[in-house]
Amino acid sequence: MVQKYxxxxxxxxxxxxxxxxxxxxxxxxxxxxxxFLGSEVLRESCSEDGALQVTERSCxxxxxxxxxxxxxAGVEYVYFIQKNILNWKDRTLLIEANNETFANRVTVIExxxxxxxxxxEDWTCFEQSASLDxxxxxxxxxxxxxxxxxxxxxxxxRGKEVIEYYLNELIxxxxxxxxxxxxxxxxxxxxxxxxxxxxxxQLLPLPSRTEMDPQTHSTTKETTPCGLSPPEPTTPxxxxxxxxxxERYLGQLTPMQESGLIQLxxxxxxxHKGKSEAxxxxxxxxxxxxxxxxxxxxxxxxxxxxREMLCQSLTWRKQYQxxxxxxxxxxxxxxxxYYAGGWHFHDRNGRPLYILRLGQMDTKGxxxxxxxxxxxxxxxxxxxxxxxxxxxxxxxxxxxxTSWTCLVDLEGLNMRHLxxxxxKALLRIIEVVEANYPETLGRLLIVRAxxxxxxxWTLVSPFIxxxxxxxxxxxxxxxxxxxxxxxxYIDKEIIPDFLGGDCLCNVPEGGLVPxxxxxxxxxxxNSDHIKLWTETIYQSxxxxxxxxxxxxxxxxxxxxxxxxxxxxxxxxLVFNIFHSxxxxxxxxxxxxxxxPGGNNVQLIERSWVLGVDYSMVESPLMxxxxxxxxxxxxxxxxxxxxxxxxxxxxxxxxATALPRVDDVLATLQVSSHxxxxxxxxxxLASEDFRGSMTSLESCHSGFSQLSAGTxxxxxxxxxxxxxx
Numbered sequence: 165m166v167q168k169y170x171x172x173x174x175x176x177x178x179x180x181x182x183x184x185x186x187x188x189x190x191x192x193x194x195x196x197x198x199x200f201l202g203s204e205v206l207r208e209s210c211s212e213d214g215a216l217q218v219t220e221r222s223c224x225x226x227x228x229x230x231x232x233x234x235x236x237a238g239v240e241y242v243y244f245i246q247k248n249i250l251n252w253k254d255r256t257l258l259i260e261a262n263n264e265t266f267a268n269r270v271t272v273i274e275x276x277x278x279x280x281x282x283x284x285e286d287w288t289c290f291e292q293s294a295s296l297d298x299x300x301x302x303x304x305x306x307x308x309x310x311x312x313x314x315x316x317x318x319x320x321x322r323g324k325e326v327i328e329y330y331l332n333e334l335i336x337x338x339x340x341x342x343x344x345x346x347x348x349x350x351x352x353x354x355x356x357x358x359x360x361x362x363x364x365x366q367l368l369p370l371p372s373r374t375e376m377d378p379q380t381h382s383t384t385k386e387t388t389p390c391g392l393s394p395p396e397p398t399t400p401x402x403x404x405x406x407x408x409x410x411e412r413y414l415g416q417l418t419p420m421q422e423s424g425l426i427q428l429x430x431x432x433x434x435x436h437k438g439k440s441e442a443x444x445x446x447x448x449x450x451x452x453x454x455x456x457x458x459x460x461x462x463x464x465x466x467x468x469x470x471r472e473m474l475c476q477s478l479t480w481r482k483q484y485q486x487x488x489x490x491x492x493x494x495x496x497x498x499x500x501x502y503y504a505g506g507w508h509f510h511d512r513n514g515r516p517l518y519i520l521r522l523g524q525m526d527t528k529g530x531x532x533x534x535x536x537x538x539x540x541x542x543x544x545x546x547x548x549x550x551x552x553x554x555x556x557x558x559x560x561x562x563x564x565x566t567s568w569t570c571l572v573d574l575e576g577l578n579m580r581h582l583x584x585x586x587x588k589a590l591l592r593i594i595e596v597v598e599a600n601y602p603e604t605l606g607r608l609l610i611v612r613a614x615x616x617x618x619x620x621w622t623l624v625s626p627f628i629x630x631x632x633x634x635x636x637x638x639x640x641x642x643x644x645x646x647x648x649x650x651x652x653y654i655d656k657e658i659i660p661d662f663l664g665g666d667c668l669c670n671v672p673e674g675g676l677v678p679x680x681x682x683x684x685x686x687x688x689x690n691s692d693h694i695k696l697w698t699e700t701i702y703q704s705x706x707x708x709x710x711x712x713x714x715x716x717x718x719x720x721x722x723x724x725x726x727x728x729x730x731x732x733x734x735x736x737l738v739f740n741i742f743h744s745x746x747x748x749x750x751x752x753x754x755x756x757x758x759x760p761g762g763n764n765v766q767l768i769e770r771s772w773v774l775g776v777d778y779s780m781v782e783s784p785l786m787x788x789x790x791x792x793x794x795x796x797x798x799x800x801x802x803x804x805x806x807x808x809x810x811x812x813x814x815x816x817x818x819a820t821a822l823p824r825v826d827d828v829l830a831t832l833q834v835s836s837h838x839x840x841x842x843x844x845x846x847x848l849a850s851e852d853f854r855g856s857m858t859s860l861e862s863c864h865s866g867f868s869q870l871s872a873g874t875x876x877x878x879x880x881x882x883x884x885x886x887x888x
Contacts, residue, residue, distance in 0.1 A: 169320075170426045184278070203246075214348065217252070241265075277290070490552070498681055501675075504671060514565050517571060522581075532682045533683060571609045609654075723799065733839075743806075747804055
């Protein structure tokens with residue numbers, strides 16, 4: 165497996181020329197990097213005007229590996245080839261490095277770049293990416309990978325410190341500014357004399373390892389003219405994360421954690437995309453960086469697990485329009501009186517503080533008056549408010565605040581709180597919150613826990629994540645007062661009055677919900693609160709191998725616009741759009757046939773011929789699992805347009821007959837080749853269309869609101885140190 169690393173953008177608040185002068189001080193040896201034993205220039209070339217310089221070096225490193233492993237490998241040192249392309253005109257340095265030792269067993273590739281800051285020409289940006297692929301290493305592949313990752317991550321930030329050290333050394337020497345490159349003055353062209361044509365200068369080939377001294381691993385320095393084209397500038401853009409931004413708004417992360425965040429963010433940018441009016445596919449807005457980071461932390465920065473969890477949550481948010489819950493949810497008036505919870509200042513760490521007087525709350529009455537769905541929706545609105553308050557406190561305190569503290573008062577908790585439907589509702593709320601708001605709870609303080617609490621804890625604790633359980637502190641009786649109690653986490657001045665403090669708390673006291681507010685079972689089934697939650701504009705469908713899912717859109721006049729928004733929940737699919745003058749009919753199915761994909765509909769008849777009975781109006785679009793696709797098609801003719809999702813397979817020929825879904829299911833019954841898609845489509849008159857799905861007032865993409873404020877693994881330390 166290839167391990168990859170991607171750094172954030174690191175900024176030196178010095179000019180590019182000063183940083184380059186500091187960078188050159190690292191060669192041929194660097195005492196600040198003990199493993200870097202030295203380097204030799206293999207080849208050096210320069211353009212005629214001096215703007216472009218290319219340098220290739222052989223670098224010798226002492227890798228910190230077990231003596232036994234070195235003995236088995238038969239080497240004491242590791243050699244890397246480093247190629248630097250310095251463009252003084254564009255003010256960029258591109259560095260490419262790869263290992264020469266064991267190149268047939270291990271592939272280490274690193275690319276670094278220095279460039280001018282896009283918003284301040286007197287600052288310099290640095291970026292770094294690397295990959296490590298261990299094909300074989302005498303049976304020690306896992307050991308070598310762990311050694312490489314450990315050394316690489318331990319020295320990534322060391323490179324920046326080295327540059328800053330030499331910058332300070334330059335300043336101490338009185339060098340605070342270095343002039344920028346300027347083209348040499350043009351001279352009159354010399355008069356040409358007749359003579360034989362001269363061959364253009366050629367770059368000399370690199371000497372082979374056998375031509376070098378086996379003891380010193382050195383060679384003669386060679387200098388030749390250069391005719392290379394300058395490298396493309398690599399200035400950072402708004403989509404890249406700055407290291408200072410990460411530290412200020414997201415907190416201290418290890419290099420590999422930074423890399424995980426950047427890689428998952430880039431994956432979302434690539435997979436969640438919409439179609440512009442010009443027909444080009446462009447990335448959709450993605451969740452805020454702190455939102456992505458929560459899912460990585462919840463899965464211990466396991467990229468695959470975090471990506472799966474995040475994609476499921478984003479689909480859930482989109483399907484139920486959770487991004488708009490703070491604007492759309494209006495709780496009943498009685499909830500303000502009987503739901504005994506509310507926000508109350510912040511704890512000692514600046515986290516928003518939520519107080520829940522669970523012992524005073526009539527959970528049975530709330531469920532009977534509201535219904536389970538409306539109660540869940542109210543809890544979700546609290547979580548959304550909590551995220552908003554975290555962002556505000558991050559600005560207020562000038563440091564990352566990514567979670568909140570919850571203080572739960574259990575005075576009054578008794579057996580009535582263990583009413584089975586109420587416990588069921590509580591367990592469902594815990595399940596939904598754990599899946600979609602990971603790492604948002606910084607601390608849970610439970611006070612005045614009565615004797616019945618262990619019974620409730622036994623019921624709910626299996627549904628709580630292990631990481632979350634470690635954040636719980638439980639106080640029984642009055643031992644929450646004094647040293648070791650609440651004052652360790654909450655300033656004494658804001659401890660609520662009902663817990664013996666001096667701060668007046670406006671959290672409702674709760675109490676029994678009057679039975680006059682209760683709804684009958686029939687009323688709960690038909691309640692608007694339930695409809696707000698369970699109804700969605702999206703539909704889901706299962707796609708089997710050989711049995712695509714199709715929907716038909718009838719267009720009565722040309723120049724209408726068909727828009728779509730769909731998410732691939734499972735598997736890889738191909739999306740097609742066809743046009744037909746004939747009205748397709750869904751096939752009738754044998755009701756006795758068991759169909760695990762009962763929501764699968766196939767409309768294109770077996771006898772239809774592509775190019776005769778129907779035609780393709782858009783190029784097929786390959787869609788990968790986890791992708792979110794938005795787009796549109798402007799119709800040219802009236803008729804029937806068929807939107808199709810099918811599993812990836814050979815392209816359709818002009819006379820390909822598709823099998824009927826019943827035929828497929830009859831033979832497969834329960835197919836292992838099924839995919840799932842969640843979709844929504846709408847038809848608009850062309851004059852009402854203003855772009856991609858995210859710009860339509862009638863349709864809301866769940867990703868647009870999440871990202872309003874948002875601005876691999878590793879290889880050995882040796883590559884990092886020689887390239888920086």
